[in-house]
Amino acid sequence: MEKPTKRNSPTNAPVSKTLSKPRIFFGILFLLTSVILFISFISYLLNWQADQSQAGMLLDKTVKSSNIVGKLGDWLGNFFIFESIGLAAFFVPFLLFMVGMLILKKKFVKPWKSIGHSLFFMCWLPIFIGAITAGKGVLSGVYGYQIMDFLVMMIGSVGLWLVLLSSLALYFILEFNLRPSAIKSRMQDLNDNTVGRMKDLMPKSRDKFEADEELEELTSDGNEVEREEVAPTVLPVQGFPTVPATASLETIATPNQTTFEEPQAKTVRLDLEDKNSAQEGIKFQVEVAQGHDEELDEFEQKAKGLVQEHGLYDHTLELAKFQFPPLELLKNYGNEEISINQEELEENKNRIVGLLKNFNVGIAEIKATIGPTVTLYEIVPEAGIRVSAIKKLQDDIALNLSALGIRIIAPMPGKGTIGIEVPRKNPTMVSMRSVLASPKFQHTDMDLPVVFGKTISNEIFMADLAKMPHLLMAGATGQGKSVGINAILTSLLYKKHPSELKFVMVDPKKVELTLYSKIERHYLAKLPGDQEAILTDTNKVIATLNSLCVEMDERYELLKNAFCRTIKEYNKKFTERKLNPEHGHRYLPYIVLVVDEFADLIMTVGKEVEHPIARLAQLARAVGIHLIVATQRPSVNVITGMIKANFPARAAFRVISNVDSRTILDSPGADQLIGKGDMLYFNGNEIIRLQCAFVDTPEVERIVEYIGAQKGYPSAFILPEPPSSDSSGGSGAFDPDEKDPMFEDAARIIVSTQQGSTSMLQRQLKLGYNRAGRIMDQLEASGIVGGFNGAKAREVLIADLNSLEQFLEQLRG
Numbered sequence: 001m002e003k004p005t006k007r008n009s010p011t012n013a014p015v016s017k018t019l020s021k022p023r024i025f026f027g028i029l030f031l032l033t034s035v036i037l038f039i040s041f042i043s044y045l046l047n048w049q050a051d052q053s054q055a056g057m058l059l060d061k062t063v064k065s066s067n068i069v070g071k072l073g074d075w076l077g078n079f080f081i082f083e084s085i086g087l088a089a090f091f092v093p094f095l096l097f098m099v100g101m102l103i104l105k106k107k108f109v110k111p112w113k114s115i116g117h118s119l120f121f122m123c124w125l126p127i128f129i130g131a132i133t134a135g136k137g138v139l140s141g142v143y144g145y146q147i148m149d150f151l152v153m154m155i156g157s158v159g160l161w162l163v164l165l166s167s168l169a170l171y172f173i174l175e176f177n178l179r180p181s182a183i184k185s186r187m188q189d190l191n192d193n194t195v196g197r198m199k200d201l202m203p204k205s206r207d208k209f210e211a212d213e214e215l216e217e218l219t220s221d222g223n224e225v226e227r228e229e230v231a232p233t234v235l236p237v238q239g240f241p242t243v244p245a246t247a248s249l250e251t252i253a254t255p256n257q258t259t260f261e262e263p264q265a266k267t268v269r270l271d272l273e274d275k276n277s278a279q280e281g282i283k284f285q286v287e288v289a290q291g292h293d294e295e296l297d298e299f300e301q302k303a304k305g306l307v308q309e310h311g312l313y314d315h316t317l318e319l320a321k322f323q324f325p326p327l328e329l330l331k332n333y334g335n336e337e338i339s340i341n342q343e344e345l346e347e348n349k350n351r352i353v354g355l356l357k358n359f360n361v362g363i364a365e366i367k368a369t370i371g372p373t374v375t376l377y378e379i380v381p382e383a384g385i386r387v388s389a390i391k392k393l394q395d396d397i398a399l400n401l402s403a404l405g406i407r408i409i410a411p412m413p414g415k416g417t418i419g420i421e422v423p424r425k426n427p428t429m430v431s432m433r434s435v436l437a438s439p440k441f442q443h444t445d446m447d448l449p450v451v452f453g454k455t456i457s458n459e460i461f462m463a464d465l466a467k468m469p470h471l472l473m474a475g476a477t478g479q480g481k482s483v484g485i486n487a488i489l490t491s492l493l494y495k496k497h498p499s500e501l502k503f504v505m506v507d508p509k510k511v512e513l514t515l516y517s518k519i520e521r522h523y524l525a526k527l528p529g530d531q532e533a534i535l536t537d538t539n540k541v542i543a544t545l546n547s548l549c550v551e552m553d554e555r556y557e558l559l560k561n562a563f564c565r566t567i568k569e570y571n572k573k574f575t576e577r578k579l580n581p582e583h584g585h586r587y588l589p590y591i592v593l594v595v596d597e598f599a600d601l602i603m604t605v606g607k608e609v610e611h612p613i614a615r616l617a618q619l620a621r622a623v624g625i626h627l628i629v630a631t632q633r634p635s636v637n638v639i640t641g642m643i644k645a646n647f648p649a650r651a652a653f654r655v656i657s658n659v660d661s662r663t664i665l666d667s668p669g670a671d672q673l674i675g676k677g678d679m680l681y682f683n684g685n686e687i688i689r690l691q692c693a694f695v696d697t698p699e700v701e702r703i704v705e706y707i708g709a710q711k712g713y714p715s716a717f718i719l720p721e722p723p724s725s726d727s728s729g730g731s732g733a734f735d736p737d738e739k740d741p742m743f744e745d746a747a748r749i750i751v752s753t754q755q756g757s758t759s760m761l762q763r764q765l766k767l768g769y770n771r772a773g774r775i776m777d778q779l780e781a782s783g784i785v786g787g788f789n790g791a792k793a794r795e796v797l798i799a800d801l802n803s804l805e806q807f808l809e810q811l812r813g
Helices: 021-046 048-054 071-103 111-133 141-176 180-200 205-220 272-278 298-310 342-358 387-391 394-401 432-436 481-493 514-523 538-562 567-575 598-604 607-619 641-645 658-665 697-708 743-753 758-765 769-782 801-812
Strands: 363-370 374-381 407-409 418-423 449-455 460-464 471-474 501-506 590-595 625-631 649-652 678-682 687-692
Touching (some): 342 374, 342 394, 449 678, 481 514, 481 625, 501 514, 538 598, 538 607, 598 607, 649 658, 758 769
Parallel strands (some): 590 625
Antiparallel strands (some): 449 460
């Protein structure tokens, strides 16, 4: 039978055969016009200030347009957006595009409905935007601002918003039929249809058995399962599956599966009604298996019991009433807001642009960032300009601006610009009080927070000394180095409890750090037997550094026994009572070594000081010992390669020469600073220019007096006794008549624990460190323990208590 030929309808025919040439011409014209308007509007919004000033210069050839579509785009954007309806002007190209598509018989929206929506929002949106922006900018247009202003004058601001919201609500009600009765009816239909179809999805037992019989007949005949086409049931609400009311659970074959002959492919059916009825008498219980943690060892369980009984260990308990110094002790220097001198900015900008132009260096863009001390001018050179061409003009720019401290950063890290730092004529002071009072410092979670001051973008700059982990400082006399040290110490005193932090201070000049002697019983550490906690005698520095090395080795031994990697992990374990103090464990405070004039140590003590400094810098980070080393003369014979390699963080104040700058920073620039706290901070990745916070001597005095007046520890933190030069050869002959009364008790403790530790004798016998050290020397001289071994406890030479008693009997005889 011959099939009837399907005739092409007008809608299915090709456009070229059904559309006339005028229709095609005007359709494409409307589409092209809509695209031009859309691009003009987008470009106008991005450059509206320039386009607005150029809109009236349509025929002026000297004016260059910034609009993508040119001066025509300037005029179109200004007319439709600024002088008319603002952002609602985008409906104009939409309507033109729709008309063009209708002319070409490409209907993609309902035309009259779209026209109505567009006209509503072209009237409503400008007034709404004008009410939000109060007529500022071009988003509302002149129409929106004037109508908004008129309505505010007539009905007030509240009335204006009532009119806007009411009209919008009316629009949605009419558009989506949001009447209460319609909403209620739609919700009721949704509920009925959903419940009904969920019931239909669960077949009755009789239907189920009939479906099984039909399936068996089909499989026994070897026929494929054929599915009848079922007309989909339309649900009033989207989101639910389209399922016929009479559907039942059936197995659907995949493309590779045509029969049901495989015995392994069994279908498991769940019949809710039959199984419930058949198993009504069976008691059914559901138990949720609880996850079991790994069994804790006996010590862990004991630690948990101690925490439940006594709570976490409180290392601040001995000085529980200690109060941190208040901010009122620091001087308030008044308003520290940066004042903007527009004339100075314009003058410097014009000089920079003019100078670079004289050297044939074109600039595409320039912007200024004002800081407390310097202003950063960031320039974007034109294409084809070499960075080196600008970098070598540093001296010429300084001469042209008549200013010291010009520094060129070419290129800026992470930016596609070149920075020129120019000192301000009227710099702003950065006080210590302002930076310590900032939320950034008050809410920091750093272990050892150090606030240096502010960056050139007027942001507070902080660093964690625990992560540096050591700081190398340099600066010529009077350039702010001592103020920088005081700023670091003040930051730590305002944040750390005396039980968490100790200082070892070396002050060869004898005048810089002596103020801190008043907090000896709170924050300072010293050698046993020393009268002063502030080291001013360079001959004692070597012993102190060696003592810190011993402390470092003892801490590493404690960390090894506690299976911890850092002091933070160790203290957390000790606080949770997982470490037994009877085994030598104790809470470990951070120790910060501050050396004010390292060059003087090199001159007086020599290279002997370099070895313990380098050893501490290499190893002491993990156990909480950190170094701050400062010097006035950063020459290569003072700051050697071994020291520089272990001090990644460096702070440079103004130095004398470019060579000194390269020594401290591995880069020039520190010789171009202006002094008075102007500094460069290098964290191993980039160099940051800062204005150091100013803290005066009277302020430091008030802080240490406030702390010193409070209850402190009985003495300063006692460092381990340094190894003596003759430690390898013993401690000399032993005289039984001069032995300490606690000698035999100490010997029994040492032998029973098989641990030759001076600190253990302190705890067990409640002795001072000096007396415990003398007893340990007597035990060494008598042959009970071995010689000093910095990294480990002394070796116990007697195996058990029976042998010890025989040995003590011989000593008595």
